[in-house]
Amino acid sequence: MRAVHRDQEAGMAEEAGSQGQARVRAPQSLDHVGELFEEFLSAVARTSRDEQEDGRNLSTRLMAHLGSAPADRPVVKAAYPPYELPNVHLALERWFDAGTDRSFELIGLRGGRHRGDLTLGDILDASDRFDRFVIGAVDYAHLPVAPDTELACVSCGFYLGREGDERFAVLLRGPQDEYGRSKVEVEVLARDKEFADRLLAEFDTLVREENVFRGQVLSFEGSEFGHGLGPFRFHRRPGLTRTDIVLPTGLLERLERQVMGVARRREQLRAAGQHLRRGLLLYGPPGTGKTHTIRYLLSHLPQFTVVILAGTSISAIGPACALARMLQPALVVLEDCDLIAEARDYGGGDQPLLFQVLNEMDGLGDDADVAFLLTTNRADLLEPALAQRPGRIDLAVEIPLPDGEGRARLLGLYGAGLGLGKHVLDEVVARTEGTTASFAKELVRRSVLIAAERESPRTEPDDVRAALDELLSDQDHLTRRLLGVRGEDEGEPVPVPQD
CATH class of the missing domain: 1.10.8.60 (Helicase, Ruva Protein; domain 3)
Structure with a gap:
């Protein structure tokens, strides 16, 4: 840092000796000026190196754990959607628990900026050169993982890990709008890239296999990713029985065979080369019991992950199908599809949003154990789109006015x-x-x-x-x-x- 002081003193002397000639220099951007001024303040206010040897210096702490300078080690990074923070947090915890020779110490990060454009390398460099980051408290976010359950998830923390003789560090950071970061980031600092790659691959497997969304009933609320789990809301699974359903004779049996029957006979169908993906459309006047019937079907498929989209939130069909594919067997419920039958894609395309929905359904593949349950009050609006995109809906059933x-x-x-x-x-x-x-x-x-x-x-x-x-x-x-x-x-x- 003495070099920093000398450069600053020389610059001021040169400017003073030029008697105003510095005005002809090329102008600096405000962002760059701000960066220089912050570095200047950090250098002026910095305590001596001896005072930094109190265990709070991040670079010193990492060096003591790793056994070498952090800058000498490669960094491998993985990113996840913002709503995956509980799954990534749990995957890290479970990975360490899975091995008897694995352990970790969790430390926090304080000072400087947690801005999303700062990588782990940037943080280490700023900590080493300007003491911008020091060890502090671990940041946590309390997020829902079930209708009545919250989980304290690490939103910014260093895992100082050990596996046998291997020493490594993992930085976990969740989405933080105030710092411009809209995703979950995991960065591994290890002795060699192969170890870091293997670590992230095993983390990713745990994220998928032990996902907190599996078997849950979720709805997309149509909001931006932000507080909590962003667009997700957890719901209790209904508990309806056949006595709670009033439909014309034989109608409920047809619906059960299409949705629940395929689920019960999936192995026989696969062995016979038959596809599992299926689509069911319930149509009829408002208030006849279409949603109530859907709730009955959900009640009898307790192992299925359910993703519910309604109205304009159907525009999230892409993420919903990706979630269903990852967590199958799954049900994707699209309520009131007629509301988007004539709506245009948010991307400005000429195709109705409904065509995007149908294309996403078709893109899952025949082997996907995913059922699509659609409801509409206006089958006349859906029919042209369905006719132009055949094969997505296997069964269309009218829920009539009760006799x-x-x-x-x-x-x-x-x-x-x-x-x-x-x-x-x-x-x-x-x-x-x-x-x-x-x-x-x-x-x-x-x-x-x-x-x-x-x-x-x-x-x-x-x-x-x-x-x-x-x-x-x-x-x-x-x-x-x-x-x-x-x-x-x-x-x-x-x-x-x-x-």
């Missing part, structure tokens, strides 16, 4: 505690022709609310009639539309309340 028997079963399902007699049940079924499953559920809820408002512990038939009158009233036209009740403009009259 009289179906409406009776729905009232029995949602209103089991109301004790409705057959006379009242028949009356309600007759008046609710053309309504949806959502309508039946709301009718029961509103009946209970009306009874509660009159301080009654029991819901009476008149409460049900009053609720039905409200829901079928002309004043609740929008409510009826939201619950899927067809009006005259859809070609079917709305039932009129009877006197």
